[in-house]
Amino acid sequence: MSxxxxxxxxxxxxxxxPQRELILRAxxxxxxxxxxxVLAHVRGQVSSVxxxxxxxxxxxxxxxxxxxxTHLSDRAPTYHSTLEHEHVHVVCRRCRRVRSYDPDLVAPVVAALAADGFAMDVGHLAIFGECADCGHPPEPT
Known part of the structure; x- marks a missing residue:
């Protein structure tokens, strides 16, 4: 990527x-x-950053x-590389685990908004809830 x-x-x-390279790599x-x-990760290699x-x-x-x-909490924004495929972020409010899902998950929402003249930024989307590991059973399909 350099x-x-x-x-x-x-x-x-x-x-x-070198700092820009280290930060992108982090x-x-x-x-x-x-x-x-990112700062903590980079400082593990170069303490002067x-x-x-x-x-x-x-x-x-x-x-x-x-x-x-994207905003995966009420705190600082969370960064990710654009090398990864476009994805929707799903965040458990209890354990804070972040899962990535294919944009097809929200395709009907994207299509409905597009029909109304709105282009949705799927990569910025974060959906919050509670995962099955934290005690919330999956919804029946």
Missing amino acids: DDLATRLREQGLRLT VEELRHATPDE NASTVYRTLEVLEELGLVRH
């Missing part, structure tokens, strides 16, 4: 720094991570289309 990162940065008049490895989680560098870099990476964010 070649793509370097190319996209150069197109914007920016340069590829997002890819963690799959769904808040800026604080600070929080403001992580926040600024995540903004740049999102502007470049290399990461996206």
Whole structure:
């Protein structure tokens, strides 16, 4: 991914720094991570990286289309790589486990909104509830 990162940065008049590479790699490895989680991961490799560098870099990476964010809690946004397929986030309110589902899960909603002239951003969608592991039995089909 560093070649793509370097190319996209150069197109914007920016340069590829070791911190930017580390932060992008951390997002890819963690799959769904808040800026604080990215910071902790990166600091495990380079202790001199600070929080403001992580926040600024995540903004740049999102502007470049290399990461996206969604809100999986009432706290900081959660970032994930755009290398992953587009997906819907399902979050258990008890255990906080995040599961990813194919966008076909919400295809009828997407179609209904499109018919009304609204283009839905499925990758930003987070559905909250309670998973079966936390005591909520699955609904009968």
